[in-house]
Amino acid sequence: DGGITQSPKYLFRKEGQNVTLSCEQNLNHDAMYWYRQDPGQGLRLIYYSQIVNDFQKGDIAEGYSVSREKKESFPLTVTSAQKNPTAFYLCASSSGGRAYNQPQHFGDGTRLSIL
Amino acid sequence: RKEVEQDPGPFNVPEGATVAFNCTYSNSASQSFFWYRQDCRKEPKLLMSVYSSGNEDGRFTAQLNRASQYISLLIRDSKLSDSATYLCVVAMNSGYSTLTFGKGTMLLVSP
Numbered sequence: 001d002g003g004i005t006q007s008p009k010y011l012f013r014k015e016g017q018n019v020t021l022s023c024e025q026n027l028n029h030d031a032m033y034w035y036r037q038d039p040g041q042g043l044r045l046i047y048y049s050q051i052v053n054d055f056q057k058g059d060i061a062e063g064y065s066v067s068r069e070k071k072e073s074f075p076l077t078v079t080s081a082q083k084n085p086t087a088f089y090l091c092a093s094s095s096g097g098r099a100y101n102q103p104q105h106f107g108d109g110t111r112l113s114i115l
Numbered sequence: 116r117k118e119v120e121q122d123p124g125p126f127n128v129p130e131g132a133t134v135a136f137n138c139t140y141s142n143s144a145s146q147s148f149f150w151y152r153q154d155c156r157k158e159p160k161l162l163m164s165v166y167s168s169g170n171e172d173g174r175f176t177a178q179l180n181r182a183s184q185y186i187s188l189l190i191r192d193s194k195l196s197d198s199a200t201y202l203c204v205v206a207m208n209s210g211y212s213t214l215t216f217g218k219g220t221m222l223l224v225s226p
Contacts, residue, residue: 033213042119042202042218043159058213090158103149104214106158 003027006091006107012115013078013085021076021110023091032074033092033104036060043090049074078112086113118142119217121203127223132193136220138203139185147206148179148186152199153219159202162188193224 004025013019025032031050035043045058049068063082068074074093078085088111092104121138128134140148148165163170165177165186176189190197203217 035216040123040218043216045213048213088156103161103164105161108158 004091004093004105004107006089006110008110009108011110011112013112014115016080018077018079019112021078021089021091021112023074023076023107024072025074025091025093025107026072027093027095027105028071029093029095029105030071031094031102032068033094034058034064034066034074034076035090035092037088037090046076046089088112118215119203119205121201121217121220123218123220125221125223127225128193129225130193130195132224133189133191134193134222135187135189136201136203136222137185137187138217138220139183140203140205140215141184142205142207143181143184144207145184145205148177149204149206149214150175150177150186150188151202151204151216153202154199159216162201190222193222195224195226198222198224 007022033048034046037043044060046064047058047066049055052071055066055068065077088109090109091107094102094104118141150162151159152162153159163172163177165179169178174191178187200219200221202219204214206214
């Protein structure tokens with residue numbers, strides 16, 4: 001089945017540790033996105049990528065890093081500089097062209113907590 | 116003013132009722148509009164795109180009012196399974212820019 005796979009489903013981070021969240025899609029989508037959702041809040045964009053080897057900062061990029069070495073994959077690293085990492089992290093993708101009029105499709109998310 | 120505003124609810128309705136949500140957006144350059152549904156502790160899922168002429172998908176009807184900068188979602192004959200949070204989503208006409216999500220309106224349908 002085509003879709004977006006995020007792993008792990010749950011992740012715990014120790015103080016000072018970097019952790020990486022995986023996002024893989026087999027939809028042949030060009031654009032991929034990372035969002036963070038806090039309880040009672042809307043989704044906030046962390047990073048997005050329009051094409052392989054290119055990515056742009058979103059609204060809350062500080063403390064995060066990404067790479068886009070393959071079309072299918074867009075991993076997110078939560079660094080130790082992100083002091084409040086506890087949240088629900090969602091990866092999404094959309095097809096190419098004028099992406100603003102293309103809906104985004106989401107993976108089932110990773111819940112990150114601090115130990 | 117927030118970019119996309121929604122009444123957080125919850126809207127409590129009995130099965131079979133008709134319920135409507137509105138969403139207002141602040142940027143008049145917004146070009147694309149969507150409604151997503153998000154179940155508790157799950158990912159958002161696309162419910163429907165919203166077209167200028169309005170569109171209907173079964174029990175769901177979406178309308179766009181560009182002059183007043185709001186979109187609406189009407190749900191007829193509510194089912195228990197419609198209980199969820201409904202997210203209003205807006206995109207600007209700026210290439211690969213981003214979607215702006217509202218915080219959502221919670222709907223609770225009771226027997």
